[in-house]
Amino acid sequence: MYSLNQIWRLFATALGFVIFGLFGVLFKIILLPYLSGSLKTQMKARRLVTKSWCWFVKYITLMGVVEAHFHGFEKLGRTGQLMLANHPSLLDVVFILSRVPDANCVVKADLLHNPAMSSQIRACGYVLNREDFDFVEQIDEILQTQSLLIFPEGTRTGWHENVKFHRGAVSLGLRSAKIITPIVVKMSPENYKKGQKWYQIPREKPVYHFVVGDDIDPQTWLAEKPLPIAARRLNDELQHYFNQQMR
Secondary structure, three states: OOOHHHHHHHHHHHHHHHHHHHHHHHHHHHOHHHOOOOHHHHHHHHHHHHHHHHHHHHHHHHOOOOEEEEEOHHHOOOOOEEEEEOOOOOOHHHHHHHHOOOOEEEEOHHHHHOOOOHHHHHHHOOEEOOOOHHHHHHHHHHOOOOOEEEOOOOOOOOOOOOOOOOHHHHHHHHHHOOEEEEEEEEEEOOOOOOOOOOOOOOOOOOEEEEEEOOOEOHHHHHOOOOHHHHHHHHHHHHHHHHHHHOO
C-alpha cells in the first residue's frame, strides 16, 4: 500500500513529466529560429533549454519528489573540459546541465525519436553517440571551444550494479581534452532506473548528491604511457574511484 507521502509524490511526478513533455513539444516551435547550426546560436538554445530544465528541477524538489545537492559545480563548464559522470537515473543529464548550461553533451541517437527531446538535441548541437572516426574528430573539434559531458557507461546503471565504463570516453579525453573532471552521481533510494516504470515510487524520497571530483591532467597520463595503455589504466582507475564513492 502507498503511504500518503508516496501518493503525493506519485501525483507530483505524473504532473512533472506531463509538464516536461509539453514543454518538449512546445520547443519544436520555440526552437525553430535556433536551428541554424552556428555555435553562437547553439549556445543561445542551450541556455533557453537548460533554463526550462532548471525550473523543472526546482519543481520536483519544491514538490518533494526528490531532494538534490550539488557539490563543486563551480569547477565545471571550462573550455576543453571533459566531464565524465556515472548514470544511475533517468534525470541525471537534466540535473547536471541545468547547472552547466553552456556545456555540450553526448546523447544516444535513439533520443532523436523522442518528440519531447528531438528539437532540443538538434538546436543545442548535442552530439549523437557513434563509433566512427568522424565522431572522434567531432569531439576533438568541440573540445577546442566548449566543455563536454559524457556518460561513459553508455546507458543507465543497472539495479545495485557496479559502474562499468566504456574505454572510448576516456580515450577521447586523453586525446582531446585539456582537463578531465569526474562527477559522481549518488542517489538513495534508487529511483528512475533503467526499466523502472515512472509510477514505481519508493517509500522514501530519493536524495541525490552530485559531487565533482578532482581534475585529471591528460598530459600527466600520456607522459608515461602511449594512448591505448594510458586509456585502459585511467579507465580502470576511474571505475574504481566511482565505485568507491558510490558506497
